[in-house]
Amino acid sequence: MGKDLDGVLAALADPARRRVVDVLRVGPRRAGELAAAVAMSGPAMSRHLRVLRAGGLVEVVGTDGDARVRVYRLRAEPFVALRAWLDQVEAFWADQLGAFAEHVKETRHDG
Amino acid sequence: MGKDLDGVLAALADPARRRVVDVLRVGPRRAGELAAAVAMSGPAMSRHLRVLRAGGLVEVVGTDGDARVRVYRLRAEPFVALRAWLDQVEAFWADQLGAFAEHVKETRHDG
DNA sequence: GACATGATTAACGCAAGCGTTAATAGTTAC
């Protein structure tokens, strides 16, 4: 069931990759731009992008006129899947307590 | 901002730990029960539980009459934080496309 | 107090992940 989540969460586990997602949230970016944004060498970024691609979080949208450029864009599906799993988990409190929001508020004020 | 997410997603990245969460979704469980549920040795589970505790995903609720038993329970906060970040990310499609649900449907039917 | 039980920590071996530099492939420009 939650087999896809393996690749998704593995990708999201790394701060650098999460930073890439945050950058792509603004809009599609070229590989070089991403490397610069995260202050990392090209090869390292390329590796991260491979992981993100494997998890389906990003995709190559094509070129920006130059074929040597690879523009990356966010993909929706994995985030939807993650949200679905999250909903399932959170159903726990809905079942146990009945008042999820209140519990959250109390928890936040505590910690 | 998303600094807490580091521990949360790191914890959720491992399938065994995600399985623990799925088990705890049913209700609080003792450390030994969790080890058995995931078919893993006690020490290994203890290690995983430490990671989950560090991420704030679980907490020790106390004893079940015996003080040598440690009962673990899910915590809401990290999942709420994760959902908040997820909402932020998904705002991307809301801004870009305007029709998030439709895009999701198409994406799902494709992959 | 001796002994069994539940859980964690310690020590070991192993595999996977990350980042860097060097090398390779594919494109564009002159």
Added chain:
DNA sequence: GTAACTATTAACGCTTGCGTTAATCATGTC
């Protein structure tokens, strides 16, 4: 076609993470 540019892959070193068995700590039982 030679040179400059973008991105990826290859090779290396290092660190981190996971799982197991053995040992430790704490509690409960007789």
